[in-house]
Amino acid sequence: MSDRFEQTLRANVRGEVYFDRTHRGIYATDASIYQIAPVAVCVPLDEDDVRSAVAVAADHDVPILPRGAGTSLAGQCVGRALVIDVSKHMNRVLGIDAARRRARVQPGVVRDNLNARLAALGLHYAPDPATSSRANIGGMLGNNSAGMRSIVYGMASDHIDSLRCLLADGTVLDLRELSPAEYAAEARRRDRVGEIHRRFREIIEANRDEIERRYPKIMRRCTGYALDEFHRSERWNLAKRLVGSEGTLAVTLEATLK
Ligand SMILES: Cc1cc2nc3c(=O)[nH]c(=O)nc-3n(C[C@H](O)[C@H](O)[C@H](O)COP(=O)(O)OP(=O)(O)OC[C@H]3O[C@@H](n4cnc5c(N)ncnc54)[C@H](O)[C@@H]3O)c2cc1C
Known part of the structure; x- marks a missing residue:
């Protein structure tokens, strides 16, 4: 180099x-x-x-x-x-909202350290890979981590509220669940954020039948690019689109977990 x-x-x-x-x-x-x-x-x-x-x-x-x-x-x-x-320095819990049952974290927070903080409030972040004493939240989201109890309590994609992430061109995206009207407003933007929302909607709409037919109907699918999360739902959360994408789409800068 x-x-x-x-x-x-x-x-x-x-x-x-x-x-x-x-x-x-x-x-x-x-x-x-x-x-x-x-x-x-x-x-x-x-x-x-x-x-x-x-x-x-x-x-x-x-x-x-x-x-x-x-x-x-x-x-x-x-x-x-x-x-x-990101594991060495970007490992702070940024805030816990006990009433809303949400935790805002940097990507390098270790899963068990987060749960040690949450335990005092009677809360718990459910995905539990066997490596939970080491696994970072950014890595768990990257892999859509699951674990032994995830059949009952869900995997990482079931517990994402919002994501702040960075694209290769320097764009920072703040992704959360949007109503159809909120999504339409994002898609009208004249910048890269608008372009991504428009293009993503086009892909889902053009391929609805194919997605329904071809996506495997199995529990705990962690292969990423879960387009089938979207074609049946009215309210879209593009943060879910990033969970399981193994760092191929964006770098997670911050996550709010539920
Ligand atoms: C013995 C053993 C047992 C395991 N058991 C389980 C299990 O029960 N369930 C399970 O799901 N997994 C399991 N795993 C796999 C793995 O430990 C988990 O998926 C774990 O959650 C990964 O976390 P990590 O911090 O090590 O991620 P890493 O390995 O560091 O990263 C995982 C992916 O996320 C991406 N990534 C990391 N940080 C970011 C970021 N900030 N932004 C964007 N992308 C990012 C990486 O590029 C990579 O693609 C096991 C592994 C071992 C060795």
């Missing part, structure tokens, strides 16, 4: 940036059998750092790969990319 990429990344990110063999070796694996050394590793301090890292990567045509605890089993966190590790 070019020296220019390294210099620009170091100049624009306040958190840690690694190009050395040791760190690239450490981040070459997750819990799968795969090994691919990343181009570099960035450990952002905050949302601004993530934005800077993504902008520099886009300018240099370097793919990005968000990472939480890296406990994925199928190589989701392995690739020739700039790895963005």
